[in-house]
Amino acid sequence: MKLTLIALTSSLIALSFVAQAEEMPGMKMDAMTMDAKPIEQPSATALVADASGTIKAIDSSRQKVTIAHGAVPALQWPPMTMGFRATEAQLAALKVGDKVNFKFQQEGAASTIVSIDVAK
Structure with a gap:
């Protein structure tokens, strides 16, 4: 009887964790591994923000530009280099060295x- 009660309690606790993870915004559960994975957001929801730096x-070769930019209020970002x-x-x-608005x-x-423009 005690073994059955322990097994039942363990199962309920595991189900509770799964239910909580499924309710977390921006997360989904992988059915095979039960790992939490970020949900891919569709492009329609992508935010466009303004910055200068x-x-x-x-x-x-990697089609990347690194910019030290000021705060981005639309995203609640502090100044940073990225x-x-x-x-x-x-x-x-x-x-390199250009001041830009983008x-x-x-x-x-x-x-x-x-879009990106060299500041004058």
Whole structure:
């Protein structure tokens, strides 16, 4: 009887954890491994934000530009230096040290330049 009660209690506790994980916003459970995984957000929900900063590095082979930017109120971000995806045409118009104003799309952990202009 005690063994059955322990097994039943263990099962209920495990089900409680699964139910809580399923209710967590932005998380889903993988049916095979029971690992929590981030939910992919569709592009329609990607946020476009404005920022300004200074070009710190350009990596044309990876289509990345590193920008030290100011605060981004739309995302509640403090000033920081980070990499952004960019097109070849966008990168060709930039050089290290340029002061820029730009718009970028934030989708999950990916940040992609939508438009970028060298400040005058």
